[in-house]
Amino acid sequence: MAGEPQADCLFCKIVAGDVPATVVRETATTVAFRDINPQAPSHVLVIPRVHYPDAASLAEAEPETAADVLREAGAVAAQEKVADSGYRVIFNTGTGAGQTVFHAHAHVLGGRGLAWPPG
Numbered sequence: 001m002a003g004e005p006q007a008d009c010l011f012c013k014i015v016a017g018d019v020p021a022t023v024v025r026e027t028a029t030t031v032a033f034r035d036i037n038p039q040a041p042s043h044v045l046v047i048p049r050v051h052y053p054d055a056a057s058l059a060e061a062e063p064e065t066a067a068d069v070l071r072e073a074g075a076v077a078a079q080e081k082v083a084d085s086g087y088r089v090i091f092n093t094g095t096g097a098g099q100t101v102f103h104a105h106a107h108v109l110g111g112r113g114l115a116w117p118p119g
C-alpha cells in the first residue's frame with residue numbers, strides 16, 4: 001500500500017529505530033536527523049515517517065505530510081540557529097540530481113555561506 005514501510009529502505013529503518021541516527025527533532029509525521037556526511041556546519045535531513053520515493057510523490061499522495069516536512073525544515077533551521085543567517089532546503093530528485101536514498105527527504109543546510117547557483 002502507498003506509504004507503507006519498505007524492507008530495503010534505509011530511512012524506513014531509521015524511522016523504525018532499526019538503524020541509529022542522531023535525531024534532532026521528531027513529530028507524529030516526521031523525523032529530523034543529522035546527515036552522516038555533512039556538507040555544511042549544520043546539515044539535517046527531514047523525512048516523513050511514511051515511505052514515498054521522492055518529495056513530489058509525497059506531495060501528490062499526502063499534501064499535509066509534505067507540508068509537515070517543510071514546516072519542520074523551518075523548525076530545524078530555527079533550532080540549529082541558522083534561520084537568521086539563511087539556510088537552504090533541497091530535495092534532490094532522481095539519480096541525475098544526486099538522489100541516493102529513495103525515501104523523500106529535505107536537506108536543511110546552513111551555518112556557512114551558500115553560493116547561488118549551487119551547481
Ligand code: AMP
Pocket residue numbers: 010019021033034035036037038045091092098099100101102
Ligand atoms: P540524497 O543523496 O539527496 O538522496 O541524500 C541522502 C543523504 O543521506 C546523503 O546526504 C547521505 O550522506 C545521507 N545518509 C546516508 N546514510 C545515512 C545515515 N545512516 N544516517 C544519516 N544520513 C545518511
Ligand code: ZN
Pocket residue numbers: 005006009010011012013050051052102103
Ligand atoms: Zn522508506
